[in-house]
Amino acid sequence: MDATEAIAxxxxxxxxxxxxxxxLLNSPSTLDKIRNYVPTSADAHMDEVLGGNPSDLVNNEVAAEEGSGSMTKRIKVKLSDIDMSGINTDAFSNKIDAFLDAKSDELIKDWSLATTDDLEDLQTKFSETTNNVDELEKDYKEFKKSSEEFQKVTQEKLDDLDKRIESLENN
Structure with missing residues (x-):
């Protein structure tokens, strides 16, 4: 697997x-099922994460951030500041598609990806190369045939010269 495939x-x-x-955030029924599977005693803060009001979590995390300032709490605050009520998977997918459409040329160039135009160019070059190889093979066969004929004619002339030389030597 290449690095580009791994990144993808x-x-x-x-x-x-x-x-x-x-x-999971937008479907409460699924969240209830997860509560049934995950034990509540696994973590002291599990009840805060799985249940309760999200605004309480934001307020608690903002207060905790001011006190400790750890990076994980900052990230949690940033994620919890996002209004999840208006976000659904279709809108998110559309945003990803729009981003990829806008940046597709850069992605193709940066990742050295092949496009259908590239494949068509390669296909035309391949067919041209195939035709050229076929023509070269045909020319080679013609040359080989003419070369064999030339060798036969040359051999006949050499044989004729040998006979004449022998006849002159015998006389």
């Missing part, structure tokens, strides 16, 4: 994780 796989995995995250 990583980007797809991240996109899938983000889509699942948004799906």
């Amino acid at each position: 796989v990583i980007i797809l995995i991240i996109a899938i994780v983000v889509l699942v995250y948004y799906y």
Whole structure:
């Protein structure tokens, strides 16, 4: 696997994780099912994460950020500041598609990707090369045939000269 393929796989995995995250946030029934599977005693803050009001989490995290200033709490605050009520997977997918459409030329150039135009160019070059090889093979066969004829004629002339030389030597 090339580096570009690995990067593409990583980007797809991240996109899938983000889509699942948004799906879980926007569907309360799925969140209830997750609460049934995940034990609540696993973490002291699990009840805050799985249940409760999201605005309470934001307020708690902002207060905690002011106190400790750790990077993870800053990230949680930034993620919790996003209004998730208006975001759905279709809109997110459309935004990703729009971004890829806008940046497709840069991505193709940076990742050295092949486009259908590139493939068509390669196909025309391949067919031209095939035709040229066929023509060269035909020319070679004609040359070989003419060369064999030339060798026969030359051999006949040499044989004729040998006979004449022998006849002159015998006389």
